[in-house]
Amino acid sequence: MSQTVDRALSILPLLAEGPADLGQVAxxxxxxxxxxxxxxxxxxxxGLVYRQSDxxxxxxxxxxxxxxxxxxxxxxxxIAHPHLARLNESCGHTVHLAVYEENEVLYIDKxxxxxxxxxxxxxxKPVAITVAAVAKLLLADLPERERRALAEKLDYPLYTARSTPSAPAFLRELEKVREQGWAADLGGHEESINCVAAPIRGADGRVAAAMSVSAPNVVVTADELLTLLPLVCRTADAISGEYSGRTPAKDIV
Amino acid sequence: MSQTVDRALSILPLLAEGPADLGQVAxxxxxxxxxxxxxxxxxxxxGLVYRQSDxxxxxxxxxxxxxxxxxxxxxxxxIAHPHLARLNESCGHTVHLAVYEENEVLYIDKxxxxxxxxxxxxxxKPVAITVAAVAKLLLADLPERERRALAEKLDYPLYTARSTPSAPAFLRELEKVREQGWAADLGGHEESINCVAAPIRGADGRVAAAMSVSAPNVVVTADELLTLLPLVCRTADAISGEYSGRTPAKDIV
DNA sequence: CAGGGTCGTTGCGATAAGTGCAACGTCCAT
DNA sequence: ATGGACGTTGCACTTATCGCAACGACCCTG
Structure with a gap:
């Protein structure tokens, strides 16, 4: 809309690829x-860009x-952080929190x-949107039109043999996730890593965020990880309760 | 220099304070x-700003x-990360890496x-620049003119009774840090937290970054923490060696 | 050491782009 | 139903931006 600003802002992603000199930018x-x-x-x-010594x-x-x-x-x-920390205490694995915004899914805590x-x-870091368990939960909750449109626009990189291969497959997977109320990623992003994820809902019932527990095969098998599902769901529900204002939260300052 | 862009960018820090509506921004x-x-x-x-549901x-x-x-x-x-992780393994405390850029000191790893x-x-997160051990190391290495100018410009909030109170005191502290080649923060930021820090130097000998180990009093006393100093310095030197290209680094891809 | 090249920087005139205004639409609360 | 607050749109004005061309610094090469 504003040409000058538009150009200026276009510089940022360009520099995100790595340092550049004036000529390259121009x-x-x-x-x-x-x-x-x-x-x-x-x-x-x-302060958004810095000029290095060269x-x-x-x-x-x-x-x-x-x-x-x-x-x-x-x-x-x-709100979520203490719950994530507690979950990490009890199971020991990596715990993630992610949100969706404008066609991207982003980890916002870990x-x-x-x-x-x-x-x-x-x-x-943007999440591998077509395979990550948290991404499936967040996208599964979008209005159908938006979900379909997004699914068409996405690329479906084959990180592994189990990666979601195409838009139709992805939409089917989202449908499944939507019905069962949780999601998993079993080696779809990295061969040896599995995740289970649960949704966090706001007062309106919409999915506001998603959390997951991830662990490599060498530590626990996929089946073992799935036994954590109830715990993950309970944690997510607790966060939902607090976030939507139902549970007052018994802490803090 | 460019009015339109200038105005647009001014919106970002404004929104960083919290969400705002059109009227407020205008x-x-x-x-x-x-x-x-x-x-x-x-x-x-x-994608730099998002419009929420309200x-x-x-x-x-x-x-x-x-x-x-x-x-x-x-x-x-x-380069530094594996070294930081190893140090954390061996001492168990929080390890930070920080850099200086344009009047700010920022943690870039932890x-x-x-x-x-x-x-x-x-x-x-910007570091408490007048008290943090890493900040002292980074500022102590600035050219004198710049160091003095910056010291004058800064605020000196009294986080605790041991916080650096004024520009002259700060400059004296920097002088000391400069000579001894390491820095400490003993309860200057938070009453019960101590840090020891060491500089990481580039090929030109200038301080390119600083690292620190921090621990609360309840875990180790300040004296005990200071016994880690040689280890911290050795780690920093190892990083310096790799960063400046002297040590080839025995790893990776 | 001179010459050619690259790269960043500056001042300026033409004009395209941004600005403020006023009017409109929507939503909410009274 | 009515008023007000807020976001949005189209438009005429004019200011701020653009590309140009020339300059200067620097580096490398012959």
Whole structure:
């Protein structure tokens, strides 16, 4: 809508790929160098980009700090965290919390496994949307139109032989998840990693977030992990209760 | 430099304080509502702001994802992480990695304590710059002019009785840290928490990052924590060696 | 050491893009 | 039913942005 701002913001994902110099930025934006310079300067003043010693630009520290504040403002995160920590205490595995927003599913909290083998994932990282258990729960709750439209738009990378291969398969899987009220990912993202997930609902009954427990085969088999399902669901329900204002929450400050 | 972009970017910190509606944004920017609307729309298209169900705007998911990518591009983080994890294995306490950029010190990595008592801090969060041990190391290495200028600009909040109270005191502390080559924070930020920190240097000898070990009094006394200093310094030196390209690093892909 | 090339930077005039206004629509509360 | 608050739209004005061309710094090469 606003050309100047639009161009300036387009620089950010570009720099997210790695540092770039003025010429590269100008080329990729399709504008004159002087224009790119002015945009970069403005971004720089706001701390969103940083100019490193070799004169190239990269994303800046304030961007990271802003994102941090953004996450801290998500009240569901505050509410859920103690529950996630408690679940991690009792089962020892990695626990994730994720939300859906504008065609993306994002981890917004994580409690690391207490086993030495840790899986790779990061708060703030977009989730493998076609296979992750939390993603299935979040998408399964979208209105049908939106769900179908999104499913068509997605790519279906074959991370493993068990990855969801196509839009129809994905929609069927979502339907199943929707009915059973929980989801699993058994080696669909990484061969040896399984997850079970449960939905967290707001006052309106819609799925506001999803949480999961993940563990590699070398620690527990898929079947063993599935025995945790009731515990995961209970935890998710407890969070739902607090988040929707039904349960007053017996803590804190 | 670019008015439109400048205004648009000013919206981000504003929304970081919490969700706001169109009128509030327009007022705080000092522009007409229609102008604010267009800016917000552009930000929205790029996913940097999100419009929640009550129509108010808040920071969006892509901002968080971008920040994530920004951090993953910091090569020092990649290099340091295994060392931090190993240090955590051997001492059990919380380990932090921080960098300085444009008047801010930011945690860019963290390995949580294995004790039940965990301290509050977050990757991406700006550090209490006048008291944190890592901040002292990073600022102590700045050119004198810059260091003085920054010291004058800072606020000196008295978190505790031991917090650095003023610019002159801070500069003296930095001088000391500079000479001894390590830093500590003994209850200067939170009464019961102590840290020891060591610098990580690049090929040019300048301090590129700093790492610290933190623990609450209830787990170890300050004196006990200080006995870890040699280990912390050795770890930092190992990271320095790898980062500056001296040590080839015996790993990875 | 001179010359050619690359890259970042600056000032300027043309004009395209952004701005504020006023009117409209919607929703909610009175 | 009526008033007010808030978001949204189209439009005329004019200001802020754009690309250009020229400059300067730097680096590498012959």
């Amino acid at each position: 080329d990729r934006l399709g504008v004159h160098k002087s224009t790119a310079l002015r945009l970069l300067r403005t971004l720089h003043e706001h 004169q190239r630009y990269r994303l800046g520290a304030r961007l990271i700090a802003l994102a941090q504040e953004a996450m801290e403002n998500l009240d569901i995160r505050e 409690v690391d496994s207490r086993y030495p083998v840790r899986m790779y994932s990061r708060i703030g | 007022d705080r920017l000092g522009v007409h509502k229609s102008t604010a609307l267009r800016l917000l729309r552009t930000l929205h298209e790029h 129509q108010r705007y808040r920071l969006g998911a892509r901002l968080i994802a971008l920040a994530q990518e920004a951090m993953e591009n910091l090569d020092i983080r990649e 390995v949580d304590s294995r004790y039940p008592v965990r301290m509050y801090s977050r990757i991406g």
